[in-house]
Amino acid sequence: MTTSFIDSALQSIAIQREAIEALSDQIDDTFTKACEVIMACKGRVVVTGMGKSGHIGNKIAATLASTGTPSFFVHPGEASHGDLGMITSQDVVIAISNSGKTAEVLTILPLIKRMGAPLISMTGDPDSVLAREAIANLDVSVPKEACPLGLAPTSSTTATLVMGDALAVSLLEARGFSAEDFAFSHPGGSLGRRLLLRVSDIMHTGDRIPRVKPDTLLGRALLEISQKGLGMTTVVDGSGMLVGIYTDGDLRRTLDRNLDIHHTAIHDVMTVNGKTIHDDQLAAEALNLMEELKINALPVISRSGELVGAINMHDLLRAGVI
Known part of the structure; x- marks a missing residue:
C-alpha cells in the first residue's frame, strides 16, 4: 500500500x-x-x-x-x-x-x-x-x-x-x-529585520561600551571586559578615536607569553587595526562579518573613525537577525 x-x-x-x-x-x-x-x-x-x-x-x-x-x-x-x-x-x-x-x-x-x-x-x-x-x-x-x-x-x-x-x-x-524595497513591504518578519535593521539600532552605546585608555593596565582592562559582558574591550585615545581592541583571544595569547597582567599596559598587547563595522551598516552585515571571521563581537565606529558603540552575536540574536 x-x-x-x-x-x-x-x-x-x-x-x-x-x-x-x-x-x-x-x-x-x-x-x-x-x-x-x-x-x-x-x-x-x-x-x-x-x-x-x-x-x-x-x-x-x-x-x-x-x-x-x-x-x-x-x-x-x-x-x-x-x-x-x-x-x-x-x-x-x-x-x-x-x-x-x-x-x-x-x-x-x-x-x-x-x-x-x-x-x-x-x-x-x-x-x-x-x-x-x-x-x-x-x-x-x-x-x-x-x-x-x-x-x-x-x-x-x-x-x-x-x-x-x-x-x-x-x-x-x-x-x-531592490531587496530594501522588498523589506519595506515585509517589516514584521525576520526578512524585514535582516534587511532594514541597522547596527545603530541594536548596538551598545554610552557607558555600556567596554573601553579603556591605551595606558590602562591589563588587569583593569580585564575587569572592564568582565563588567560589560561583551567578551572584549575597545581601546580609545583621548579624542575618542579607536586605536585598538582586546578580546578573549588576545588574553589567551597574553597568558601564553607569561606576561604580568598587573604591570602590562593594554597598548602592549592589544590588536591594532582590528575589524570594525560602521554604525550605518545593516545588522545583517555585522552578522556576516562575525561569521566569516569566527568572532563574537565588533567595535562600532562612525564614518570619521570615532568609537560610537559595540555589538556582539547575542545582540543580533535578540534582535531576530539570526
Missing part, C-alpha cells in the same frame, strides 16, 4: 513538472504585451478568478503587491454584488479561468470593458470567450491534470501559479525593485 502511495505521488509530480516545462513554449510576445500594460498602469492590478483559480489569483495578487506592483484580489461573485466599485478605469484586471468560460467572470466582463480597464486573461483555452476579450491572454494550458480522473484542478493551477510568478518577477526586474 505504501508503495502505491509513493507511486501516485511521483506520478503527480512528474505530470506537473511536464506542465511547468511546457510553459516555456507558451511565453511569447503576448507575455511582453501583458508586462507592458501593467507597467503603464496608473492604478492597481486587480486579480479575479472563481474557485481554485480564485485561490491561485489571491496568491498572484499578493506576490505582485509584495514585489512592487500594487495589487489586490476581487472575488467575481462579490464583484457582481457591489465589489466591482473597487475597480477603476486606471486599473488593470487579470482574470483567471482555465476554461475561459467561468460564468461569474464572464458576467463582469462587459462592465470591465465599459469602464475602460485593460483586461489580461490567464486561460487554458486561447480560443475561449475570456481569451478573445482580453488585450493579452497568457496561455496556461496543460497536457493533462495530475488528477487521474482529469477533474480536480492540479496541473492547471500549478501552471497558472508559475505563470503568475513569472509575471511578478519580470515586473520586479523591470522596475529595478
Whole structure:
C-alpha cells in the first residue's frame, strides 16, 4: 500500500513538472504585451478568478503587491454584488479561468470593458470567450491534470501559479525593485529585520561600551571586559578615536607569553587595526562579518573613525537577525 502511495505521488509530480516545462513554449510576445500594460498602469492590478483559480489569483495578487506592483484580489461573485466599485478605469484586471468560460467572470466582463480597464486573461483555452476579450491572454494550458480522473484542478493551477510568478518577477526586474524595497513591504518578519535593521539600532552605546585608555593596565582592562559582558574591550585615545581592541583571544595569547597582567599596559598587547563595522551598516552585515571571521563581537565606529558603540552575536540574536 505504501508503495502505491509513493507511486501516485511521483506520478503527480512528474505530470506537473511536464506542465511547468511546457510553459516555456507558451511565453511569447503576448507575455511582453501583458508586462507592458501593467507597467503603464496608473492604478492597481486587480486579480479575479472563481474557485481554485480564485485561490491561485489571491496568491498572484499578493506576490505582485509584495514585489512592487500594487495589487489586490476581487472575488467575481462579490464583484457582481457591489465589489466591482473597487475597480477603476486606471486599473488593470487579470482574470483567471482555465476554461475561459467561468460564468461569474464572464458576467463582469462587459462592465470591465465599459469602464475602460485593460483586461489580461490567464486561460487554458486561447480560443475561449475570456481569451478573445482580453488585450493579452497568457496561455496556461496543460497536457493533462495530475488528477487521474482529469477533474480536480492540479496541473492547471500549478501552471497558472508559475505563470503568475513569472509575471511578478519580470515586473520586479523591470522596475529595478531592490531587496530594501522588498523589506519595506515585509517589516514584521525576520526578512524585514535582516534587511532594514541597522547596527545603530541594536548596538551598545554610552557607558555600556567596554573601553579603556591605551595606558590602562591589563588587569583593569580585564575587569572592564568582565563588567560589560561583551567578551572584549575597545581601546580609545583621548579624542575618542579607536586605536585598538582586546578580546578573549588576545588574553589567551597574553597568558601564553607569561606576561604580568598587573604591570602590562593594554597598548602592549592589544590588536591594532582590528575589524570594525560602521554604525550605518545593516545588522545583517555585522552578522556576516562575525561569521566569516569566527568572532563574537565588533567595535562600532562612525564614518570619521570615532568609537560610537559595540555589538556582539547575542545582540543580533535578540534582535531576530539570526
